[in-house]
Amino acid sequence: MKLLILDRDGVINHDSDAYIKSLDEWIPIPGAIEAIAQLSQAGWTVAVATNQSGIARGYYSLETLEAMHARLRALVAEQGGELGQIVYCPHGPDEGCDCRKPKPGMLRAIAEHYQAPLAGVWFVGDSAGDLQAAVAVAAQPVLVKTGKGLRTLDKGVPSGTLIYDDLAAIARALI
Known part of the structure; x- marks a missing residue:
């Protein structure tokens, strides 16, 4: 199985420090939807792992997230x-869950769902937490570089991190 896991905000859609609430x-993001469709057509299973603490913070409802x-x-x-499985963490940063990135719980849930090992699977994100979650499960x-990607790059990234302009560039590289 060719599995690719994506963060959502800042990778697929525009992000906001004020949260995406509606x-x-x-x-x-321009080209992102087409990239997911192209990857899917090329035999990739594309899943999503996204922190959504806006639910715990009361900024939006589960129904809004599902919409x-x-x-x-x-x-797509x-x-x-x-689009494959979408896994989200609805918890706030202080709730102590094991799913909120940088913890790798959502990545493990996707691997379990697809009965696929995570070693070497690309996890695409725009934040340090995304990269740390990937490293935690090999x-x-x-x-x-979309979303918070440039800010993340300026602060340094884990050794071996691959860097692309956007999701469309990743699709071109993988197909």
Whole structure:
């Protein structure tokens, strides 16, 4: 199985330090939807692991999050692709869960779902927490320069991290 795991905010859609709180605020990054569809058509299983502490903070509801993910799936389907499992952490940073990145719980859940090892699987993110989660399970950390990616790059990334301009560049590299 060719498995690729993506962070959501800053990788697939525009991010905001004020959180993405509504369907109207969920805006895909140019080329990202097409990239997911192209990867899917090329035989990749594309899954998503995303921290969504805005739920715990009361900024938006689970229904709103599900509507965002339904829109994402529909947009990918319109391009002839399919999006795999979407796993999210609804907890706040102080709740002590094992799913909130940089902890690797969501990555492990995806691996268990697909009965696939994580060693060497690309995990694409834009934050230090994403990269740390990848390293924790021997996945390949991949940084995109979209979202918080440039800020993350300025602070330093784990050794061996692959760096791309955006998700479309990753799709071109893998296909």
